[in-house]
Amino acid sequence: MSLTPARCLILACGNTLRGDDGLGPWLAEWAENRFRAEVKVRVLSRQQWTPELTEEIAHAGSVLFIDCSVDSAPGSVSLTTVQPATGDQGLATHHLDASQLLALGRELYNSLPLHAQLLTIGAGSTELGETFSAQVTTALPHACHLIEDTVLHELSRPELSQSA
Numbered sequence: 001m002s003l004t005p006a007r008c009l010i011l012a013c014g015n016t017l018r019g020d021d022g023l024g025p026w027l028a029e030w031a032e033n034r035f036r037a038e039v040k041v042r043v044l045s046r047q048q049w050t051p052e053l054t055e056e057i058a059h060a061g062s063v064l065f066i067d068c069s070v071d072s073a074p075g076s077v078s079l080t081t082v083q084p085a086t087g088d089q090g091l092a093t094h095h096l097d098a099s100q101l102l103a104l105g106r107e108l109y110n111s112l113p114l115h116a117q118l119l120t121i122g123a124g125s126t127e128l129g130e131t132f133s134a135q136v137t138t139a140l141p142h143a144c145h146l147i148e149d150t151v152l153h154e155l156s157r158p159e160l161s162q163s164a
Helices: 019-034 051-059 098-109 134-156 158-163
Strands: 008-013 041-046 062-069 077-081 115-122
Touching: 008 019, 008 051, 008 134, 019 041, 019 062, 019 115, 019 134, 041 051, 051 098, 062 098, 062 134, 077 134, 098 115, 115 134
Parallel strands: 008 041, 008 062, 062 115
Antiparallel strands: 077 115
């Protein structure tokens, strides 16, 4: 597979039929519209992160992973740096987290993005349904602002401009 590397890859995860778990696809659609004219931004949304994504991740200049978190307070927004998982953490074959995807990309392609971050919003409910909880709905503008700031910052990095 021959890819045109993205300078900034946005990779969202979530199930639109499970309440707040659908925020990843919702934010991916928002990002797709916001960065439509920017050819070096690629947005992908999947129900799960699977090993097939590792080539795109390994060849991107930077990656912004987006997902909900059932371990965080509902509506809390967090942006953290992601490091590749260490060798002693087992890899599942059907669903991987951001650090496992980075590790697999390094192992298979001997390559990592220069920067990798994870944006999470704490889920209030992942029950069946297509609407967000009040806490997540309130957090969405802040999450959109963080995505915009993060992507624009990544696109302005000189090392990414030269590598892409």
